[in-house]
Amino acid sequence: MSELVRFSVSLESPLLGAFDRLIEGKGYATRSEAIRDLLREQLLRERSQRARGEQVAVVSLVYDHHERRLADRLMDRQHHHHRLVVSTMHVHLGPHHCLEVTVLRGPAHQIRQLGDKLIATKGVLHGEIRFTAGEQELSRLHSAEHHQE
Ligand code: NI
Numbered sequence: 001m002s003e004l005v006r007f008s009v010s011l012e013s014p015l016l017g018a019f020d021r022l023i024e025g026k027g028y029a030t031r032s033e034a035i036r037d038l039l040r041e042q043l044l045r046e047r048s049q050r051a052r053g054e055q056v057a058v059v060s061l062v063y064d065h066h067e068r069r070l071a072d073r074l075m076d077r078q079h080h081h082h083r084l085v086v087s088t089m090h091v092h093l094g095p096h097h098c099l100e101v102t103v104l105r106g107p108a109h110q111i112r113q114l115g116d117k118l119i120a121t122k123g124v125l126h127g128e129i130r131f132t133a134g135e136q137e138l139s140r141l142h143s144a145e146h147h148q149e
Contacts, residue, residue: 002143040141048108048131055108056086057131059115061100062093067123071098074121078102081114097125 023034048055063070078085086103093099102118104111112129119127133141 043141044133044137045131048133048137049112051108051133051137053107053136054105054134055111055131056134057104057111057115057129059102059104059118059129060127061102061118061121061124062126063098063100063124064096065092065098066096070121070123074100074118074124077114077117077121081110084110084114 019034020031023031026034028034028037048057061074063074065071078088084104084106086105088100088102091099091101104114108131111131115127115129118124119129132138
């Protein structure tokens with residue numbers, strides 16, 4: 001069980017005011033909980049991109065579905081790396097544009113390679129890859145909190 005540590009932070013009052021408004025809008029009950037989430041997010045993102053073992057990431061792609069053969073090219077690339085692809089959700093945003101969200105699972109460098117390749121596919125208008133973490137890492141970061149509530 002981890003010990004709960006208190007520390008103080010100095011920052012400019014406008015920055016704190018903006019932070020308080022942000023976290024109130026997001027529904028956080030306390031600054032502590034909001035700061036824990038921010039720290040976890042940064043740590044997970046940094047670590048999981050370099051960590052060994054199984055990692056998980058979400059890749060989102062926005063593209064024009066009239067772009068010639070683009071959907072086929074994206075599908076081909078996913079089939080080629082089918083062991084990394086857990087699932088894909090396709091959303092028709094409107095008459096022209098599609099949003100595709102894919103969950104990838106596997107070694108970090110392979111996830112990164114495939115994610116980059118999908119985002120770089122000609123015709124993709126916007127793409128993003130967000131690493132979360134595998135079960136092991138999440139359990140480690142969360143175990144401390146379960147004892148504090
Ligand atoms: Ni569509």
